Amino acid sequence: MGDDLNRAKLLLGRQLADFQKTANDGFSAGLIGDDIFRWEVIIIGPPETAYEGGYFKARLTFPKDYPMKPPKLTFISKMWHPNVHSNGDVCISILHEPGDDKYGYEKASERWLPIHTVETILISVISMLADPNDESPANIDAAKMWRESKKEFTKRVAQTVRRSQEEL
Template structure:
C-alpha cells in the first residue's frame, strides 16, 4: 500500500474540520505545556516520516488537542478501499492518560460504539485508562502506557480492522458482535458496503 498523504502542511484533505476543543478547567499549566510539546513533536515526526496506512493533522491549527485522522482501508480485509475519517481527542494530561479515538465515518464493528454519546468511539485495550482492569478482561500491560504514541495507537486500530474475525470479548457494539456470531456473511456484507460508502463520501 502506498504511503497515505500527509495533511500537516495545509494540503487539501477530504476531511471536514470541526470545532476546536478546550483545555479542562483547573488543569495545571505545566501539564498542558508538556502535553503540547509532546504532541507537536509527534506531529512533526509523522510529517517527516509518514507511515503507510494513515494520515494525521490538526482539526484546527490553534488546537493541538484534536487531530484529524484518515485511515486507508487495509488491503485484503473487509475495509479494503475504504477512506475512514476519525478524530483523536487528547486530554491535557497526555501522555499520562490516553486519547479518545472517534470515527466520523459510519462504522459497524464490535469494538466501535454505534449509538449514544459514544457513537463512533473506538473501544480497544490500548486506549483504556492505565492500570488494572476491574473486570479482569485485560492485563495492565495491554492498556494505556505513557510510552504509546499517535503512531502506535493508529497501528493498533488498523490491526483491529485487519482481523479476519473481530474480537468479541466485551463488545462496544453488542448488535455487531451478535451478527458476527450468528450471521457472519451478513456482517461482512454490511462492513464492505460501509467501506465503499466511506470512499464515495471522502471527496464529496
C-alpha cells in the same frame, strides 16, 4: 497543571512533526484547525480484510494531561465493527485508562501506557479492523453478526466502505 499542559503540547507537537516526516500507507493525520489537542485522522482499510478500500475519517482528542491519560478516538465515518460504539467511539485496550481493569478483562500492560504514540494507536486500530475482538464488544449487534454470519457481516462492512469512499 500548567507544566502538564506545556508538556502535552510539546509532546504532541513533536509527535505531529515525526508523524508528518514518515509516510505510512495505512493512515494519515493532521490538526483540526490549530488545536494541538484535536487531530483529524484518515485510516485506510487494511488489505485483505472486509474494510479494504475504505477511507475512514476519525478524530483523536487528547486530554490536557497527555501522555499520562489516553486520547479518545472517534470515527466520524459510519463504522460497523464489534469494537466501535454506534456513536463512533473506539473501544480497544490501548485507549483505556492506565492500570488494572476492575472487571479483569485486560492486563495493565494491555491498557494505556505513556510510551504509546499516535502511530502506535493507529496501528492498533488497523489491527482491530483486521481482527475484531468479539469477547468484549462495544457493538453487540456487530459482534453477534461477526460470530454468526461472516457473509452478512462482510456485506454490511462493504456498505460502510462504499460510504467512506463517497465521503472523500
